[in-house]
Amino acid sequence: MxxxxxxxxxxxxxxxxxxxLLAKITSIIVKNRHFKNYETESNLLVINKNKSYDILIAGISHARNFSRHKNQLRVEKILNKSTINIGQGGGICGAEEQYFYLDYFYHKKNKTKKVLYVLSTPILFSQSLPMASNTFNYETFEFDFFYRYLFVKTQNKGQRLFYYVKSKFDKKWFKLKPAKADFKSDSLLKVDTVEVKNGQKKAFMSEKDSPIFRENCLAVENTIKLAQANNSELIFIIPPAVFGKWIGHEETMAFANEMTKKYGVKVYDFSETMLDPKYYYDHHHLNSKGVSFFTEKYLKPILK
Amino acid sequence: MLFNTIDFAIFLPIVFILYWFVTNKSLKLQNFLIVVASYVFYGWWDWRFLSLITFSSLVDFVIGLTLLKENNLRKRKYLLATSIIINLGLLAFFKYFNFFIDNFVEAFSLFGKHLNKTTLNIILPVGISFYTFQTLSYGIDVYRKKLTPTKDIISFFAFVSFFPQLVAGPIERAANLLPQFYKKRVFNLADASDGFRQILWGLFKKIVIADNSAVFVNDIFLNYADKSGPELVLGAVFFAFQIYSDFSGYSDIAIGTAKLFGFRLMQNFAFPYFSRDIAEFWRRWHISLSTWFRDYLYIPLGGSKGGIKMKIRNTFAIFIVSGFWHGANWTFVFWGALNAIYFLPLLLLNKNRKNTDTVAQGKFFPNIKEFFQVLFTFFLTTIAWIFFRSKNITQAFDYIKKMFVGIFKSPQIFVNHSFYAPYFNILLMISILIIMEWLKRDKQHALQFDNVDSEKRIFRWGAYLALLIVIFIFGVFDKTEFIYFAF
Structure with a gap:
């Protein structure tokens, strides 16, 4: 026996x-293709050791948009500051995993003066973001990342870790190359109210007092504590959308204001600042022109 | 609970440790643990249906004991009839109620009578066809005085609900499994290791072959009207491997798991695709069900004795009932009838027991004749599987017609290597399956070793490791159910 x-x-x-070991080998092969932050959606491909940045951008797709399509170069030029973007788009990452990415960033002895947390309303409400099992599918396999995540209290951890390792043997992973898109020029032609309504419905699957909302709020609050413990100033911005306010905007602001009282976090609500469709490639994602305009007009003054 | 989930990967070691380290001092306690574990295993899917198994077990336990005391033949018959009516009644209600209502209403509509259709939203309890047949066989064997009924209720409940084979077989006979619950189990390293290997092989078949084949099969069968002939051929072949790997994979995991607990279950699949004729195929496919029907239906009906008419009637009866057992759809009935048509010529010409040994026994390769016999049997079986997989009989005929017309229209596609490119991985995996099973076709499973040579341990471990890595890399892990859960 x-x-x-x-x-x-x-x-x-x-x-x-x-x-x-095999996952590590495939990761080394992919990592050797030398990705820049704006050429990938992966964070571990760009988080190195002992690096210092002026601004770290966190959040979901609205945050990642500040680096996609070489937008990062434009943002850095306008702000005259170095940035690293750890936002995760594609509906694969929620508030808890954003916390974990930031934690890993600090664990690697990196520093940032400010954390610009793009507080999109769906990050607090969505049921699907915390349940995504493919969150780390495009991350290199790092044992310390895997090991640390083992002890994180989060939803769907087992599946996420399983697919984190398994995805390192996937064709898509082997084919991963730096994205070449230079500029997102697509513009929204008109506001489709039906699509807006459906999109908002999809994003809001939980009520404001649901356990999901509370857990997401807690994860964001922990992110503030983590940033402050590492001498970074965390700033909330509510990103703009062509339709203005999301459903749940009031609750989001109430939460953000509560954080201001508790931790002195600055909150800037830009939700209704840019209503012109020409700045968007869909109803709530800025195109490159929109990113530049927003950075120049709204971010620059607050990130001085 | 499914075998191919993390839940089972946690459940199994816990039960294993409790079984061998905590309850090992008492046989009763071990059996009780099996009952509890089996009920947890089943309740994981839907705890409400535990009452059904409990009820079914209680009925047959009580009837068994009553039969023991009763010598009056008429009363014994009543008792047996009660058992059969209750067991088959539950099966009929949960599995066939809506089917009968639908067909009843349709039949009346043919005569111009339009009845209001009242179907019920009935959930099919997983494994009901399997444990019902198991309890039925117990009642019949006790009635026939071939088996002494048990007085040990825990052993009986453990026999009915034994978790490795509860939801998809093998359908064990009480005469084989029940006595194993009376004997003290001693851990046997060789058996446990063999069980572990069999589980590994079963997982490979289920997670790699069946679930990957399913992706293509679902697409091809759903969109068959837009597919080319060669694609339809691949769809049919993939389904043949899907259903085999799914079901025999489950059986391998079940038998392997039972071995870990010191139990021996019957072999359910004996490499059926290496059969030289349909009769041999049916001796090798779903053996526990085929022999069940043989013993409790075919032989009582007269079997192959008697005249030609009787042989034909009995053959059709067993195959059609077997088809209907698989599901409440005419496609299954047709599939059964088609197999009867395949089988009959062999029976009538008295050639149904021509191939009782293993193909190419003692040789590495089959001879040309054997090779074509195996290929032809596989062809016949695959054609029958098309009916099994199709939504209705019309679709199946349409599929077959399109397939043959398509092959003659564009046979050159078969030699175009780019045609196979999207299917490269699954074809490679099926090739591994065929090679491994061919090499071990005289064994119980593809990873069985008679003499485990310690000198070659490093190579064996390397092979197991490679297989597990293949499962991890190529496997589908999205909690896909086993096809036979629906039966």
């Missing part, structure tokens, strides 16, 4: 080590 259990343990150990 003991021999059997011993054999099973040894086998399991050898199996896990082999898988981790």
């Amino acid at each position: 003991k021999k059997f259990i011993y054999k099973v343990f040894i086998f399991a150990f050898v199996f896990f080590m082999s898988v981790f």
